[in-house]
Amino acid sequence: MRRKKIPTWFVLIFPALVILAAVVLVPLLFSLYSSFTPYKLTRPDTLFKWIGTFNYQKAINSAVFWAAFGRTVLLLTIALNLEMLLGLGLALLVSRVTRGQRALRTLMMFPMMFSPILVGFQFKFIFNDNVGLVNNALQSLGLTNEAIPWLVDKNLAMFSIIFAEMWSSTSVFAILILAGLFAIPQDPLEAAKVDGCTPWQTFRHITLPFLMPFIYIALAIRSLDVARAYDIVQIMTNGGPARRTELLWTLIGRTGYVDAKMGYANAMGYISIVMAIFFTIFFFRKLNAARSELGMAG
Amino acid sequence: MALDLNFQHRVKARLISIAHTVTLFIAMSIICIPGLWIVLNSFRPTVDIMAKPPVWIPRDLNLDNYYAMFGGAGEGGVPVLQYFTNSLIISVTSTLIALLIGMAGGYAFARYRFKGKNAIFIGLLLTRAVPGVALSLPLFIVMAKTGLIDTHIGLIMVYVAMNVPFTIWLIDGFFRQIPPDLAEAAEIDGCTRWQAFWKVEFPVAKAGVASAGIFAFLTSWNEYALASQLTRSTFSKTMPVGLRDFTSEFTINWGGMCALAVLMIIPALVLTFLVQKHLIAGLTFGGVKG
Numbered sequence: 001m002r003r004k005k006i007p008t009w010f011v012l013i014f015p016a017l018v019i020l021a022a023v024v025l026v027p028l029l030f031s032l033y034s035s036f037t038p039y040k041l042t043r044p045d046t047l048f049k050w051i052g053t054f055n056y057q058k059a060i061n062s063a064v065f066w067a068a069f070g071r072t073v074l075l076l077t078i079a080l081n082l083e084m085l086l087g088l089g090l091a092l093l094v095s096r097v098t099r100g101q102r103a104l105r106t107l108m109m110f111p112m113m114f115s116p117i118l119v120g121f122q123f124k125f126i127f128n129d130n131v132g133l134v135n136n137a138l139q140s141l142g143l144t145n146e147a148i149p150w151l152v153d154k155n156l157a158m159f160s161i162i163f164a165e166m167w168s169s170t171s172v173f174a175i176l177i178l179a180g181l182f183a184i185p186q187d188p189l190e191a192a193k194v195d196g197c198t199p200w201q202t203f204r205h206i207t208l209p210f211l212m213p214f215i216y217i218a219l220a221i222r223s224l225d226v227a228r229a230y231d232i233v234q235i236m237t238n239g240g241p242a243r244r245t246e247l248l249w250t251l252i253g254r255t256g257y258v259d260a261k262m263g264y265a266n267a268m269g270y271i272s273i274v275m276a277i278f279f280t281i282f283f284f285r286k287l288n289a290a291r292s293e294l295g296m297a298g
Numbered sequence: 299m300a301l302d303l304n305f306q307h308r309v310k311a312r313l314i315s316i317a318h319t320v321t322l323f324i325a326m327s328i329i330c331i332p333g334l335w336i337v338l339n340s341f342r343p344t345v346d347i348m349a350k351p352p353v354w355i356p357r358d359l360n361l362d363n364y365y366a367m368f369g370g371a372g373e374g375g376v377p378v379l380q381y382f383t384n385s386l387i388i389s390v391t392s393t394l395i396a397l398l399i400g401m402a403g404g405y406a407f408a409r410y411r412f413k414g415k416n417a418i419f420i421g422l423l424l425t426r427a428v429p430g431v432a433l434s435l436p437l438f439i440v441m442a443k444t445g446l447i448d449t450h451i452g453l454i455m456v457y458v459a460m461n462v463p464f465t466i467w468l469i470d471g472f473f474r475q476i477p478p479d480l481a482e483a484a485e486i487d488g489c490t491r492w493q494a495f496w497k498v499e500f501p502v503a504k505a506g507v508a509s510a511g512i513f514a515f516l517t518s519w520n521e522y523a524l525a526s527q528l529t530r531s532t533f534s535k536t537m538p539v540g541l542r543d544f545t546s547e548f549t550i551n552w553g554g555m556c557a558l559a560v561l562m563i564i565p566a567l568v569l570t571f572l573v574q575k576h577l578i579a580g581l582t583f584g585g586v587k588g
Contacts, residue, residue: 012406015399016422016462023459024425024433031436041439093322106571107326110333113566115520117538118559122336125552133335136352167332224464227429231522231538249431256435257527269432280427284420 028273031266039263046263055267064243065251065268072248072272075158076226076279079165083222084215086166087173094174095181105178108171116168116228120235123164127151127236154244157237161245164236165229173218180214181207216287223279227272248272333563340364340556347552363557377532378558381540388450388536389518392457396514399458400465401507405495407466408473419466426463430523438527448530456524461514468513472506473499509573516566537562 035055039047059065094104114122126133127150138144150160184207192202230249233239239250252272256265339347341359367378407419437456438447446452476499484494500507522538529535537558544555 007410007412009406009410009412012402012410013418016403016466019399019455019459019462020422020425023437023456024428027433027436027440028428030440031432034436034439090325093318093325096318097322104322104326107330109570110329113516113563113570114333115522115538115562115566117520117522117541118336118562121541121555121559122332125339125550126332126335131348131350131352131552133332140352140354167328171329224423224426227431227523230429230431234523249429252435253431256431262435262439265435266432269429269435273428273432276427276429277424280424281420284423 031269034263035267035270037263039261039266041260041262051263055264056271058264059268059271064246067243068239068246068248068251069271071158071246073275075162075165075229075247079162079169079229080219080222080226082162083166083170083173084219086170087218088177088211088215090170090174091177091181094178105175108174111168111171112175114168116231117235119164119168120232123160123167123232124151124236127160151237152241157241157245161229161233161236164232168232169222172222173215176214176218176221177211180211184210213287213290216283216290220280220283220287223276223283226279227276248275336556336559339552340560342553344551344553363553367554367557367561376540376543376554376558378537378540378561380532381535381537382561384450384534385519385536385538388453388457388534389515391450392454392461392518393511393514395454395458396461396465397507397511399462400469400510400514403462403466404469405473405499407470409478422463422466426460430521434524434527437524441528447528448534450534453525453528453534453536456528457514457518457521460521460524461517464517465510465514468510469503469506472503476502505573512569512573515569519562519566 034047036052037047037049038051038054090108094101094108097104111119125131127135129135129147129149129152132150134150135147138148148156150156188206189202192206197205227249230247230253233245233247233250234253237245239246239254248268249272252265252268255261255268259265338356340363341361342356343358343360343362346353346356346358367376403422407415441447441452446455480502481491481494481499484498485491489497520538521536525536526539526542529539541555541558541562544551544558
């Protein structure tokens with residue numbers, strides 16, 4: 001058989017490339033260009049004025065931007081680490097259950113079905129200072145008489161947001177790690193028992209290394225859509241009050257749509273894209289390293 | 299002495315077991331209560347939700363919030379049915395297209411060797427990492443210029459693009475689990491490559507394709523950041539965007555919102571139950587052995 005001009009693999013991946021180019025690549029190139037202009041939605045002619053890196057300099061010199069940037073990195077670091085630890089804990093707890101484990105696993109998937117915006121509204125309701133579940137419970141138990149301003153106070157608001165984010169994503173970690181726990185070969189575990197390892201030693205030197213690829217898969221999947229936290233924050237506080245919970249994403253949204261400063265918003269958007277890509281590549285590299293340690297590299 | 303030691307050991311094991319149960323119970327409560335709270339409140343009148351001191355034991359549960367929601371023009375007046383239809387059309391169409399494109403792509407990555415394969419693969423996945431807000435700004439401008447804003451087609455295209463990378467990743471993992479010999483044997487028996495794919499490989503990978511489909515559906519069904527900017531009117535608004543209709547400047551209609559929330563969760567719940575087993579297998583094996 002003679003080879004055709006266009007190889008089959010190219011025909012097969014061509015549609016994927018086209019749609020991604022149309023919806024992601026072209027708009028991103030456009031936004032890269034507009035980040036070098038003073039583009040305002042209300043004045044279309046500003047799109048053709050080249051101002052170089054002015055927008056980027058403005059962002060770098062802006063205290064508001066760095067505060068939002070720092071807060072975003074802090075939120076991601078705290079949330080991802082806690083989710084991983086709690087997910088690991090939850091998986092270990094569930095794996096010890098002998099009866100009704102299937103039911104527990106199903107219950108664990110419950111938060112995964114909630115749209116992030118729904119999680120936002122749900123916790124806005126629960127942490128409401130007047131009619132919220134948390135304050136009502138605390139008051140009924142007689143622990144406090146005041147209405148605690150969960151979403152207004154700076155630290156409490158960050159806590160509430162992190163809590164909501166963790167509620168929605170811890171189970172992703174738990175479920176993937178649980179799948180890892182089931183896949184562990186039993187021989188090394190039994191050998192360790194015979195050799196007199198303590199449970200902690202067994203966990204530290206056998207279980208954990210084996211689980212690492214699963215943990216990194218979870219981290220990689222989560223890092224792909226970690227910006228979904230935007231939905232939660234936008235609904236719960238929208239960066240307020242007085243920018244106390246402002247994240248990079250809410251800042252970008254407000255600058256672009258409310259202030260109509262598209263050029264500046266796109267410049268900040270690019271900084272957040274670079275950050276997201278950095279996180280993703282970081283976790284995928286870790287995933288590959290963990291895989292090859294286990295001899296699973298493909 | 300030996301008996302004493304034995305006893306001690308048993309007490310210790312018993313204590314650990316109790317601590318385990320208690321911790322598990324607390325963890326499961328935290329997972330379940332927020333969601334159940336929403337479901338419960340969708341059946342309660344606003345007076346009870348806002349009551350001070352709070353009403354703990356549910357009384358007067360009714361379907362008023364649901365009647366109001368579907369009643370349309372009456373009180374509330376959120377066109378929920380229209381939003382539901384929009385969501386359904388957009389999610390189902392974009393899922394089907396994403397699956398077709400993803401199956402072709404996933405098969406190519408699993409079965410063919412070509413130059414720059416890894417680079418293309420990573421490039422595809424990275425498009426998924428672009429935050430929705432950052433992407434929504436240029437998309438908003440481009441779609442406004444091309445007239446795709448506030449249409450079903452516009453949102454469908456966006457969701458296809460959002461779902462294709464992940465679909466390819468999952469389906470690639472599933473096709474890799476199928477030995478290539480299987481299709482080769484079919485070809486030797488006289489099938490064309492196309493026939494071999496549909497008759498031999500596809501049935502084996504069907505579970506993986508199904509779970510990728512559910513994933514894509516849920517992503518589209520729940521997406522908010524892009525939809526909130528690319529839809530303007532009742533003609534194309536999806537349910538996550540519609541949730542905001544229950545908020546006005548100073549008050550939020552919690553009861554009505556909870557009812558819409560329940561309507562959003564039900565399809566997600568059913569679908570997730572249907573495929574949960576394949577879902578886990580797809581994510582982990584696609585990832586570990588990929």
